[in-house]
Amino acid sequence: MLGLGVPQWQRLRDTKIAQRRERLSIGESIVSGTWITATTSPSESTESLSTTLSAAPVVLPVPRLAGAIITSSVPELVDGIKTRRWTATQVLLVYIKQTLAVNSRTNAVTEPMFEEALAMARQLDEDFERTGEIVGPLHGVPCSIKDQFDIAGFDSTIGSTQDVGKPASVDGFVAATIKAAGGIPFVKTNVPQTMLSFECGNPLGTSSNPYDASRTPGGSSGGEGALIGADASPLGFGSDIGGSLRIPAAYSGCFGIKVSGGRVAGNGAVSSNAGFEAVVSCFGSMGRSVDDLEASVRILVDGSAKLSRTLGLLPLPYRNEVELPKKLKVGYYLTDGFCRASPACRRAVLETVAAMEKRGHECVEFAPPSPIEGAECFVALTSAGGYETLLSALRGDPIEPSLFLATLGPKLPWIIRVLASFLLRNVVGDGLMSRLIDASHYKTVTETQAWQKKRQDYVRNFRETVWGTMELDMILCAVQATPALKIGQTKNLSPLAIGTFLYNIVESAVGCVPVTFVDPVKDALDVTFMSEGLAGSKLVEGVVYGAKGKKGVYDSWEMAGLPVGVQVVGAQYEEEKVIKMMRERALVAYALVSHQFNGPATDLLYVSPELVLLPATLRRLGETLQQHPALAAKVQHLAVRRIKKGAWISKMRAAKLEELEMNPAALAAMHARIQATWEEDESDAGESTGSLDDDDDDAVASDSATSGRFLYFDSEEETMPGFDLKYDTREEVDKVAKAEWKVVGNEAWRATKESSSSAPALA
Numbered sequence: 001m002l003g004l005g006v007p008q009w010q011r012l013r014d015t016k017i018a019q020r021r022e023r024l025s026i027g028e029s030i031v032s033g034t035w036i037t038a039t040t041s042p043s044e045s046t047e048s049l050s051t052t053l054s055a056a057p058v059v060l061p062v063p064r065l066a067g068a069i070i071t072s073s074v075p076e077l078v079d080g081i082k083t084r085r086w087t088a089t090q091v092l093l094v095y096i097k098q099t100l101a102v103n104s105r106t107n108a109v110t111e112p113m114f115e116e117a118l119a120m121a122r123q124l125d126e127d128f129e130r131t132g133e134i135v136g137p138l139h140g141v142p143c144s145i146k147d148q149f150d151i152a153g154f155d156s157t158i159g160s161t162q163d164v165g166k167p168a169s170v171d172g173f174v175a176a177t178i179k180a181a182g183g184i185p186f187v188k189t190n191v192p193q194t195m196l197s198f199e200c201g202n203p204l205g206t207s208s209n210p211y212d213a214s215r216t217p218g219g220s221s222g223g224e225g226a227l228i229g230a231d232a233s234p235l236g237f238g239s240d241i242g243g244s245l246r247i248p249a250a251y252s253g254c255f256g257i258k259v260s261g262g263r264v265a266g267n268g269a270v271s272s273n274a275g276f277e278a279v280v281s282c283f284g285s286m287g288r289s290v291d292d293l294e295a296s297v298r299i300l301v302d303g304s305a306k307l308s309r310t311l312g313l314l315p316l317p318y319r320n321e322v323e324l325p326k327k328l329k330v331g332y333y334l335t336d337g338f339c340r341a342s343p344a345c346r347r348a349v350l351e352t353v354a355a356m357e358k359r360g361h362e363c364v365e366f367a368p369p370s371p372i373e374g375a376e377c378f379v380a381l382t383s384a385g386g387y388e389t390l391l392s393a394l395r396g397d398p399i400e401p402s403l404f405l406a407t408l409g410p411k412l413p414w415i416i417r418v419l420a421s422f423l424l425r426n427v428v429g430d431g432l433m434s435r436l437i438d439a440s441h442y443k444t445v446t447e448t449q450a451w452q453k454k455r456q457d458y459v460r461n462f463r464e465t466v467w468g469t470m471e472l473d474m475i476l477c478a479v480q481a482t483p484a485l486k487i488g489q490t491k492n493l494s495p496l497a498i499g500t501f502l503y504n505i506v507e508s509a510v511g512c513v514p515v516t517f518v519d520p521v522k523d524a525l526d527v528t529f530m531s532e533g534l535a536g537s538k539l540v541e542g543v544v545y546g547a548k549g550k551k552g553v554y555d556s557w558e559m560a561g562l563p564v565g566v567q568v569v570g571a572q573y574e575e576e577k578v579i580k581m582m583r584e585r586a587l588v589a590y591a592l593v594s595h596q597f598n599g600p601a602t603d604l605l606y607v608s609p610e611l612v613l614l615p616a617t618l619r620r621l622g623e624t625l626q627q628h629p630a631l632a633a634k635v636q637h638l639a640v641r642r643i644k645k646g647a648w649i650s651k652m653r654a655a656k657l658e659e660l661e662m663n664p665a666a667l668a669a670m671h672a673r674i675q676a677t678w679e680e681d682e683s684d685a686g687e688s689t690g691s692l693d694d695d696d697d698d699a700v701a702s703d704s705a706t707s708g709r710f711l712y713f714d715s716e717e718e719t720m721p722g723f724d725l726k727y728d729t730r731e732e733v734d735k736v737a738k739a740e741w742k743v744v745g746n747e748a749w750r751a752t753k754e755s756s757s758s759a760p761a762l763a
Contacts, residue, residue, distance in 0.1 A: 009397050012161035013203050023112035024100065030114055031060060031097040060097065061090045069094045073291040074141050074235050078182075081128065081140045088121040088128075088140030092184060095142040099187060099232040106217065108200075108207045108226035110147045111154045111188035117142065120184045137295050139182030144233035146221050147188045148195065149174040150268040158270055159193045159202025162395040172268015174237050174283070177303040189223025189236070194272040194390050196220070196382075197402035198247045198480075198497055199490045206487065210252055211562050215484040218248030219402075221286065225252035228286050229563070235292050237300075239269060241281040242378065243479070243500025246567060249286055249512040250479035253563030255582070256286040256512040257293045258503070260573050262314045265304045272393035278381035278452065279504055290583045293511070297575055314573070322576040325473065328361040328584070331466065332476040336499045337371035338432060338536040339544055342554045344523035345478040348515050348564040352476060352587060359584070366470065368477075369462045372432055374505040375498045377455040379409070380439040384448045386410035406494040409440025417441060430538040436495065455505065462506045467571050474581050475569035481544060482554050483518055483562040489553050495540055503567070509575045511568040511582045520560040525552075 061069065069091050072080060080086045096114050103109045124140050134140075145151070148158050150172035157163040175185055193202040200207040200222025207222050209215040210230035217226035221238030225248025228236050238245045240258040249256030261280035271281070285296035298318040308315035332353050334341050341349065353363045387407045391399075409417065417437060425434035443451070466472055480499045490496075503510045525545060534541055546552035568587070570578040581587070 007396070009161040009203060012164045016155075016157070016161070016164045016204055020110070020112065023114065024103070024109070027096050027100050027112055027114040030118060031093055031100065060093050061086065065090070066094045066097075070098065070231055072234075073289045074138065074287065074295045075291050077141050077234060078134065078137065078139050082134055088124040088184070089118070091140055092117055092121040092142050092186065095186065095233065098230075099227060102210060102227060102230040102232035105213055106208050106210055106223075106226040106230065107205050108189050108217070108223040108232075109187045110157070110190050110204070110223065111151075113151070113154060113186055113188070116153070117184045117186035120179075124182065124184075135180075135182030137181050137299060138178060138235070141183050141235055142186045142233065143178050143183045144187045144189050144224055144227050144236040145174060145178070145185055146224055146236070146238040147191050148239065148270045149188070149237065150270065151175045151185055151188065154188065156188075156270040157204060158191050158195060158272060159204055160272070160393055160395065161203050161397055164204075168268070170268075173265040173303070173307075174268065174300075176268075177299055178237070180303070181299045183235070187227070187233070189221075189227060191222065192219040192402060193397070193400040194393060194403065195239075195241075195244065196273075196390060196406055197400070197490060197494065198222075198243060199400070199402040199487060200226070200248075201400050201402065201487070203397045203400075208487065209484050209562075212484065214486050215562070216251065216487050216490065218251035218484065220244040221248045222251075224286050225249055225254060225256075228252065228254040228288060231288070234288065235296055236286040237283070237296065238286060239281050239283050240504070241279055241501075242504055243497050245284050245286060246479050246500050246510060246512040246565075247497070250514070250563070250565035251484035253514045253517075253565070254286055254288055255290060255293055255514065257284045257297060257575065257578065257582075258282050258510045259284045259297060259300065259575050260507055260509050263304060263316060263573065263575065264300045265307055265311050265313060267311065273390045276382075276385075276389070278384065278448075278455075279378060279501075280507070282504070290513075290579060293582070294579050297579065301575065316573065319576045322580060324577065324580050324584070326360075328356070328473045328581070329471060330356055330361055330363045330474050330476055331366045331470060331472040332363060333366060333368055334478070335535040336477070336481070336502065337368070338375065338495055338498045339481040339540050340532070340535045341478040342482045342523070342544070343525065343529055344483055344516075344518045344556060344559065344562075344564050345481060347519075347523060348566050349476055349478055352513075352515050352566050356476075356584070356587065361584075363476075364470070364472075368475075368502070369465050370458075371498060371502050372435060373454075373458050374462070374502045375495070376435055376439045377451060377458055378498075378501050378505050379436050380443070380451040381448070381455065383407075383410050383440045384443040384451070386442040401488060401491045402494075404491050409437060410442050412441075414441070424539070428538060432537040433495070433539050459506050463571065473570075474578070475567070477567050477569065479512055479565050479567050483559050483564050485553060492543060493540065493553070495537065496544075500567070503569055507572045509570045509572065509578045511578045512565045513568060513582055513587060514563050514565040515587075516564050518556055518559040518562045518564060520557045523556040523559075525554065525556070 060066070065086060069077065069080070069086060077091055081088055081091070096117075099109065121140065124135065128134065128139075148156055150156050150168035150170070152169060152171050152175075153167050155164060155167050157166075171179065178185055190200050190205060190207040191202070192198070192200050198219045199216045200219045201216075207217055207226050209217045210226050216222065217229070221236070221240070221244050224233070224236035224238045224245075227233040229252030238248075238256075240246065245256045245258050259282055261282045264283040266281065266283060269281070269283070283300065285293055285300070287293050287296065302317045304311070304313045305315050305317040307313060330353070332349055334346050334349060340346075357363050387410055391407065412420070417440075421434045421437045424430045424437060439451075466475070478499060480496050482496070485493065500510075530545070538547075542548075542550075542552070544552050544554050568578055568582050570581065
């Protein structure tokens with residue numbers, strides 16, 4: 001205890017929070033300039049962009065240009081700078097503004113680096129003006145990085161108050177590689193305490209989900225997920241030892257990839273469990289499109305390959321020559337052996353499988369080889385030292401609740417642990433949890449070595465079965481049994497991470513693709529699902545889905561609108577193949593159409609009309625739409641008008657992938673339904689519908705796979721050029737959303753009585 005009875009950790013926490021606020025205020029000052037007045041057409045307003053920000057005053061781009069920047073993928077951002085459509089400084093300013101708005105709701109930023117980033121952006125612009133050459137594949141791209149990665153001059157606290165005020169002296173590998181490629185690190189992001197949980201809280205602050213502030217963005221790369229999922233960062237970098245990249249990507253609705261251990265250098269990555277290598281910590285990236293992931297993975301593995309001799313890494317640069325077979329053999333499953341995938345996560349897998357089958361790929365349902373054995377190995381190896389090294393990193397900090405169950409086993413006296421295991425197995429009837437309890441304890445070197453042997457045998461069997469005997473090209477599965485949980489709910493649900501840490505045990509390359517959102521009606525717990533019987537742990541499924549009259553944490557009505565993703569799994573060192581499989585037309589098309597048509601899934605956004613449906617994006621959704629660009633333009637026009645009015649886009653759910661890839665008659669029917677919805681809305685509002693072909697609302701064409709659904713504006717007075725209506729306030733959007741969900745919910749209640757236990761009428 002120091003000072004006036006205030007614990008040291010609290011004093012250090014307050015110091016860091018004050019420092020963070022000061023740095024955030026610098027960002028507010030940077031973007032506090034006046035918007036450029038649009039006195040010319042959108043194309044003309046970009047002619048002199050290279051000089052817009054060369055003077056000392058900082059001036060933000062016009063909203064239309066800001067919208068184009070927010071909806072651009074990483075390659076498109078770089079191309080925009082190269083073709084002088086915008087500057088690196090303008091791109092950074094847009095993302096600083098977006099980050100400030102998103103961070104005020106998610107608390108995702110740990111180290112704002114705006115001032116330094118602005119200096120880097122201006123230097124890049126000056127060099128480009130002088131040479132006409134870009135620095136590298138990330139030229140001018142603002143990048144967020146997980147707090148564990150060292151950046152010279154900034155702390156890497158990873159949530160520990162005892163590391164406040166201890167800035168790194170040099171850049172670690174990730175930061176140095178980003179800068180060498182022309183990228184601009186502009187924020188570091190939050191992690192859970194010790195980075196051994198899939199929440200995102202520590203004594204320095206707790207982060208929340210961009211779709212629902214009561215829920216976690218996942219962990220341990222949770223701050224990355226919160227920012228990228230809310231379009232506040234175009235590209236992020238994180239790590240993954242048990243799902244730390246993939247869970248936040250799924251919870252927050254973005255793309256992510258875990259690169260196999262040995263392909264990316266880890267120097268300059270701080271750890272609370274230094275020296276632990278029984279399960280290798282892997283590195284990777286998160287973004288809003290597959291293009292983003294490819295650009296980032298390429299620089300990571302290429303840079304690491306150059307260091308292979310000194311760091312003992314694989315001398316394996318990014319392989320452009322990797323090709324996929326025309327007909328993929330895809331294996332999929334709906335339970336990880338520990339907990340059945342919830343209806344929402346199950347639907348995400350099955351609808352993606354259906355999309356793959358329509359493209360001619362072979363999809364086979366299978367049971368992965370004994371996932372409980374993989375889980376036992378993970379628990380046994382991570383707990384071998386009793387978590388002493390891990391927990392010693394706390395150094396007086398209060399322990400977060402999310403670490404309770406994960407670290408409980410070694411704390412129990414052996415007799416209590418044995419008794420608990422016996423009761424779980426013979427009284428409760430949960431042999432799976434009993435096995436995990438048995439595996440979680442201190443171990444001698446000999447015992448640890450025996451578990452390593454078990455792990456080696458399991459990995460060999462898994463690979464021989466899946467990649468050898470079955471000859472699968474990829475696996476599709478849920479990331480986790482449920483969409484994003486509420487903050488605090490992971491305390492007793494750490495075993496849910498088996499869905500991801502299985503692939504850390506077998507050392508696979510794995511990607512995560514967002515494909516849909518929770519539908520409160522389709523994804524409700526019905527009689528059929530509840531009568532299937534247990535497929536895993538009795539205790540865990542009871543907590544997730546409810547037992548003995550007690551409500552479970554899964555509730556499609558409370559989770560309505562949350563993003564849902566799937567894992568795309570390849571073999572070890574198959575990152576290039578996984579990226580190509582993630583890019584596979586059916587998979588990406590499904591992700592795009594789900595994100596575009598399932599609509600606003602959060603209560604905090606001002607939605608920019610021109611960012612919702614872009615003709616170029618729609619044309620990529622399938623061969624049929626490519627043949628009907630006029631229809632794509634009309635659909636875009638209607639969606640733009642609808643979002644401009646702040647309407648709840650859930651009424652457009654009919655536009656699913658299966659309809660977009662069917663015959664022209666089906667497309668015409670879809671178009672007619674949207675037309676009818678539009679006419680009804682316009683009639684209600686006393687407005688004229690106008691002609692469908694009168695597409696006066698000129699949207700910015702983009703090839704990006706992003707939705708741009710999170711663009712913020714300062715006030716209701718800010719409107720897009722060409723639009724005469726002001727934006728709805730968040731409260732007004734809330735009101736519309738809640739009213740419509742009430743109608744839908746009560747109709748479902750009346751029509752589906754068997755769902756009554758999980759979908760009560762809304763008051």
